[in-house]
Amino acid sequence: xTVADSTRGQTGPMVRLGRFSGxxxxxVAFVAILVLLAIAWEAAKWVAGDPVRxxxxxxxxxxxxxxxxxxxxxxxxxxxxxxxxxxxVQLATRNSPFSLGAVLxxxxxxxxxxxxxGFGIGALFGLLLAIIFVHSxxxxxxxxxxxxxxxxxxxxxxxxxLVLWVGTGWTSVALVSAYLTFFPVTIAGIRGLxxxxxxxxxxxxxxxASWSTVLWKVRFPAALPYLFTAAKISATASVVGAIxxxxxxxxxxxxxxxxxxxxxxxxxGPQKLWATVIVAAALGxxxxxxxxxxxxxxxxxxxxxxx
Amino acid sequence: xxxxxxxxxxNLDNVEKRFSAGGATTAALSGIxxxxxxxxxxxxxxxxxxxxxxxxxxIGDLIEPTAGRVEVNGKPARNARRxxxxxxxxxxxxxxxxxxxxxxxxLPLEVMGVSQAQRRSRTEQMLALVExxxxxxxxxxQLSGGMQxxxxxxxxxxxxxxLLLMDEPFGxxxxxxxxxxxDELLRIWExxxxxxxxxxxxxxxxxxxxxxxxxxxxxxxxxxxxIEIDLPRPRNEATRxxxxxxxxxxxxxxxxxxxxxxxxxxxxxxxxxxxxxxx
Numbered sequence: 001x002t003v004a005d006s007t008r009g010q011t012g013p014m015v016r017l018g019r020f021s022g023x024x025x026x027x028v029a030f031v032a033i034l035v036l037l038a039i040a041w042e043a044a045k046w047v048a049g050d051p052v053r054x055x056x057x058x059x060x061x062x063x064x065x066x067x068x069x070x071x072x073x074x075x076x077x078x079x080x081x082x083x084x085x086x087x088x089v090q091l092a093t094r095n096s097p098f099s100l101g102a103v104l105x106x107x108x109x110x111x112x113x114x115x116x117x118g119f120g121i122g123a124l125f126g127l128l129l130a131i132i133f134v135h136s137x138x139x140x141x142x143x144x145x146x147x148x149x150x151x152x153x154x155x156x157x158x159x160x161x162l163v164l165w166v167g168t169g170w171t172s173v174a175l176v177s178a179y180l181t182f183f184p185v186t187i188a189g190i191r192g193l194x195x196x197x198x199x200x201x202x203x204x205x206x207x208x209a210s211w212s213t214v215l216w217k218v219r220f221p222a223a224l225p226y227l228f229t230a231a232k233i234s235a236t237a238s239v240v241g242a243i244x245x246x247x248x249x250x251x252x253x254x255x256x257x258x259x260x261x262x263x264x265x266x267x268x269g270p271q272k273l274w275a276t277v278i279v280a281a282a283l284g285x286x287x288x289x290x291x292x293x294x295x296x297x298x299x300x301x302x303x304x305x306x307x
Numbered sequence: 308x309x310x311x312x313x314x315x316x317x318n319l320d321n322v323e324k325r326f327s328a329g330g331a332t333t334a335a336l337s338g339i340x341x342x343x344x345x346x347x348x349x350x351x352x353x354x355x356x357x358x359x360x361x362x363x364x365x366i367g368d369l370i371e372p373t374a375g376r377v378e379v380n381g382k383p384a385r386n387a388r389r390x391x392x393x394x395x396x397x398x399x400x401x402x403x404x405x406x407x408x409x410x411x412x413x414l415p416l417e418v419m420g421v422s423q424a425q426r427r428s429r430t431e432q433m434l435a436l437v438e439x440x441x442x443x444x445x446x447x448x449q450l451s452g453g454m455q456x457x458x459x460x461x462x463x464x465x466x467x468x469x470l471l472l473m474d475e476p477f478g479x480x481x482x483x484x485x486x487x488x489x490d491e492l493l494r495i496w497e498x499x500x501x502x503x504x505x506x507x508x509x510x511x512x513x514x515x516x517x518x519x520x521x522x523x524x525x526x527x528x529x530x531x532x533x534i535e536i537d538l539p540r541p542r543n544e545a546t547r548x549x550x551x552x553x554x555x556x557x558x559x560x561x562x563x564x565x566x567x568x569x570x571x572x573x574x575x576x577x578x579x580x581x582x583x584x585x586x
Contacts, residue, residue: 203395206391217418299405302446
């Protein structure tokens with residue numbers, strides 16, 4: 001035999017370098033699209049928004065009067081990009097000692113912590129269900145319909161009951177978040193844990209391996225790519241859960257509460273709600289990115305076909 | 308000669324396998340009796356659907372026979388499996404992508420609770436045996452198909468099983484690689500003294516490797532001929548070009564043809580309809 005039939009040329013380092021330069025490229029693309037979006041936003045307002053008298057770069061004199069008028073593009077429905085950006089450095093409320101940016105970051109940390117706990121509980125619970133279902137056809141048949149049903153019950157209906165059971169506080173928010181998180185993990189987990197080649201299971205059987213050894217050494221590693229896909233869905237869902245869960249639980253200090261408050265002040269200061277929405281979106285992206293990063297690290301040694 | 312050896316490592320007595328699906332019962336194997344002696348190299352050959360892979364899995368206790376007795380190493384197949392008496396190699400390497408070649412070879416030792424130091428040295432030996440020492444740190448997907456299959460053989464031999472069960476291990480390789488792998492397998496077999504039961508549908512491969520070729524026929528799967536291959540060992544390129552080799556290849560081919568009434572059928576379904584042919 002020869003060394004010539006190796007494929008050393010296409011091994012690890014090159015592939016890895018490629019992946020991380022890919023990360024850089026997607027960040028650049030993300031920022032570029034953000035800029036394009038802002039330009040399109042302002043261009044649309046320039047063509048069909050409210051008259052412009054003032055920009056951050058100076059006074060427009062005489063005022064620019066757009067040739068068309070579209071209601072959705074007026075300053076209340078679609079505030080100027082600079083107004084939204086400027087809102088971050090302005091005071092959160094007239095009497096507040098803090099800027100809106102500081103308040104929103106505080107709120108994001110609060111909500112993010114709840115989402116993180118919810119994601120952790122949800123992902124573990126989801127995985128546990130998947131492991132049970134893979135090992136017991138009976139339990140799978142009996143319980144999967146309930147798991148599916150759980151996802152059709154709106155969280156708005158469930159959250160007040162949850163508050164009655166565990167009380168007002170961040171735990172009930174985390175549980176709402178977990179409730180929205182576990183389902184994708186269970187479904188992908190079942191798929192992933194049953195994904196090994198039947199011959200791989202025969203192989204383990206020929207070693208007289210116990211079911212827990214098979215689970216730990218074959219099923220779980222084989223399920224990881226599936227679990228990461230689910231975790232990416234669940235990561236964003238956990239943020240949504242943590243935000244939405246703040247309203248019925250009546251908890252203060254998070255993004256959900258901020259959205260409710262700024263919603264009532266929309267007509268006088270629409271940019272505050274927009275700023276809050278942007279922070280909430282950024283939190284979701286952060287969660288997703290962390291999972292994606294973990295995925296790249298954990299699955300770095302898998303063949304290209306695995307991702 | 309081998310068949311009359313006093314203590315067979317594999318002892319099959321009137322083994323039968325029937326599959327039931329959707330109310331219909333089909334016979335995959337019928338009246339299989341066979342003794343394999345320690346150190347023998349035996350090939351099971353026959354067209355698709357003759358049940359040779361099923362028979363291999365019955366020997367390995369991965370499938371239970373419907374009737375008959377299966378003894379491996381002087382005990383029921385179940386106990387032999389629990390005692391880890393055999394290693395298994397499939398047509399696909401079935402290596403785990405997330406493990407390096409080293410870690411793949413170590414897997415059975417890990418499962419069996421062998422200490423890390425022993426695992427290391429054993430894995431090193433095995434990789435040297437299949438000439439993959441330089442590739443221990445590589446991942447399976449970085450190796451060619453032939454190299455992956457060699458790693459699978461190293462894994463199967465890592466815990467020194469007394470019996471090696473191989474299910475068309477080189478069936479997915481090109482002809483040149485397959486011949487090279489055949490040479491290597493014989494070298495490994497001669498060095499380890501392991502008993503090998505080898506399933507194939509390649510007549511030249513069966514003749515080149517084996518001491519005995521078991522010819523099987525489908526519907527239901529049964530043994531029709533046992534052909535002694537008395538080619539001298541060690542076997543090499545010269546063996547493949549000898550007249551004796553061609554004579555034996557022809558003998559096996561004719562035995563297969565006779566079993567199928569003149570023609571060797573194309574690929575058939577794994578499980579064929581049972582037409583009252585119970586043994």
